[in-house]
Amino acid sequence: MSEIKREATPEQLLYANILEKGMLVGLGLMFITFALYVLGIMKPVVPTDQIASYWSMPVHDYLVAINANFLHGDTLPTGWSWLKLISRGDFLNFIPIVILSGVTIICYIVIIPGLFARKDNAMGVIAVMTSLILILAASGILTTGGH
Amino acid sequence: MVKRMVEKLGRISIAWSILALVPAMAWASEAMAQAPVPTADGTAWWVWPVVLLVVTFIMGIVAVLGGVGGGVLFVPIISGFFPFHLDFVRGAGLLVALSGALAAGPGLLKANLASLRLALPVAMIAASMAIVGAMVGLALPTHIVQLSLGGTILGIVAIMLTAKKSAVPDVPQADNLSSALRITGIYYEPSSKQDINWKIHRTIPGLLTFIIIGFMAGMFGLGAGWANVPVLNLMMGAPLKISVATSKFLLSITDTSAAWIYLNQGCVIPMMVVPSLIGIMLGSLVGVRILKVAKPTFIRWMVIAILTFAGLKALHKGLSVMGIL
Numbered sequence: 413m414s415e416i417k418r419e420a421t422p423e424q425l426l427y428a429n430i431l432e433k434g435m436l437v438g439l440g441l442m443f444i445t446f447a448l449y450v451l452g453i454m455k456p457v458v459p460t461d462q463i464a465s466y467w468s469m470p471v472h473d474y475l476v477a478i479n480a481n482f483l484h485g486d487t488l489p490t491g492w493s494w495l496k497l498i499s500r501g502d503f504l505n506f507i508p509i510v511i512l513s514g515v516t517i518i519c520y521i522v523i524i525p526g527l528f529a530r531k532d533n534a535m536g537v538i539a540v541m542t543s544l545i546l547i548l549a550a551s552g553i554l555t556t557g558g559h
Numbered sequence: 560m561v562k563r564m565v566e567k568l569g570r571i572s573i574a575w576s577i578l579a580l581v582p583a584m585a586w587a588s589e590a591m592a593q594a595p596v597p598t599a600d601g602t603a604w605w606v607w608p609v610v611l612l613v614v615t616f617i618m619g620i621v622a623v624l625g626g627v628g629g630g631v632l633f634v635p636i637i638s639g640f641f642p643f644h645l646d647f648v649r650g651a652g653l654l655v656a657l658s659g660a661l662a663a664g665p666g667l668l669k670a671n672l673a674s675l676r677l678a679l680p681v682a683m684i685a686a687s688m689a690i691v692g693a694m695v696g697l698a699l700p701t702h703i704v705q706l707s708l709g710g711t712i713l714g715i716v717a718i719m720l721t722a723k724k725s726a727v728p729d730v731p732q733a734d735n736l737s738s739a740l741r742i743t744g745i746y747y748e749p750s751s752k753q754d755i756n757w758k759i760h761r762t763i764p765g766l767l768t769f770i771i772i773g774f775m776a777g778m779f780g781l782g783a784g785w786a787n788v789p790v791l792n793l794m795m796g797a798p799l800k801i802s803v804a805t806s807k808f809l810l811s812i813t814d815t816s817a818a819w820i821y822l823n824q825g826c827v828i829p830m831m832v833v834p835s836l837i838g839i840m841l842g843s844l845v846g847v848r849i850l851k852v853a854k855p856t857f858i859r860w861m862v863i864a865i866l867t868f869a870g871l872k873a874l875h876k877g878l879s880v881m882g883i884l
Binding site for chain 1: 602604605607642643644646647654657658661662664665666668669670671674675676679680682683686687690694697698701739740741745746747754811812815816817818819820822823824825826827828829830831832833836840
C-alpha cells in the first residue's frame, strides 16, 4: 500500500504531462508571436509607438479609446472578440496567453474519466465542478460593471 | 542632450536584452529601427517595457531568494512605480504568477511533492472565489482597490514576520472529510532518510479559509502562495514540503480562473505581459542558481522592507485620491 502511495497516482502523472506540454507550447509560441509583433512583421491594432499613451488608462477607458481610434467596432473588444483580430500583431499574442490560461481546463477534463473509472467518485465530482467553473470563467459570459 | 542620453541608455538596455533572449532581440531591432516617439511625459515608448524586463528579471531573482512568489512582488511594485494602470498590472500579475506555477507544477506533481488529491478540493473553492474577487476588483473604483491592496500587502508582511513553519506537523488523526476524500500520501525525506506518511486535519476550516484567499488572489492579482502555505501547513497539518509544492501547483488553478476574467475584460496588454513573464522567468532561473550559494536571510528582510514600502505607497495613493492625504 505504501509503495503505491509513494508514487504519484496515474491521474496525477497524466495531469502533470498535459500541463507540461501545454506550458511548453504556450511559452514557445509566446516568443514567436511577440517577435512577430515587435518586429512589425504583423501590423498591430495599436501602433507600438502609441501604446504608452493608453496603458495608464483604466481598462474601460482604454477599450473605448482603442475602439474609437483604431477598431471602429460596434462593441468593445472584450471576451473572445480578440479572435477576429489575430491577424494583427498585438492581438496575435493572445493565442499563447490563452493556451497558458486554458491548459488547466484540458488537464481537468482529461483526468475526469480515470477518476470515475477508479470509483473515485467524490474527487471525480469535484473535478467536474471545478472544470465547469473554469469553463464558465473562460467563456466570457461573466462580465463586470467596470469603473 | 538629456534625450540623447536617455536614448543611449535605452539602446544599452536593449543590447542587454539581445544577450538575454531572442524575443528581446526582436524588440530591440524594432526599437532601433524606429525613431522613438515620445509619450506625454517625453519618454520614448520602448523605455518602460525595457525597464519592466530588467526590473522583473531582478524581481525573479529576489522572489526565489526571498521565498515568495513573483506575483506578490509584481503587483505592488509595478503598480507603485510604473505608469501602468492597476487594471493591467493585476492582469499581468496573475499571468506572472500563473506562468510560474505552470513551469513548476509538472515537476512537483511528478515528484509527488504536490498532491493532486489535496489540491483538487482546495482549488474548487479558491478558483470559484478568485472569479468573484476578480469581478469585484474590476467593478470597484481604482482608489478603493489601491487602498485595499496596500492593507493586504502590509498584512502579508505581518504574516511573513510572524508565521511559523512546521516541517512535519503533528496530526494525531485525520478528520472525517479528509479520510473520505483519501487526502493522504507518502514522500521521501532525504534529510532524515525516511518515508514520511502524511495526513491532514481541520479540513473544513481550512477549505473555508480558501474562500478568503481565493477572493484576494482574484481581486489583487497577487498569486496566493503567501497565504496557501501557512493554511496548508499550520492549519491543515500538511508537511511543509507538501504544502509549498501543493501551494505552487494550486496557483496554476486559482490564477487560471481569475486570469480568464481579466483577459475577457481586456486587461491584458501584450507589451506589458510578455516582457514581465520573460523577465520573471529568467530571473527565477538565475535566482535558483544563486540560491545554491547565497544566504537568503538578508534577501528575505529586503523583501519584507520592499513590500512594506510598496504597501505604504499603495495606501498613500488610495488615500490621496480620497483627499485624506
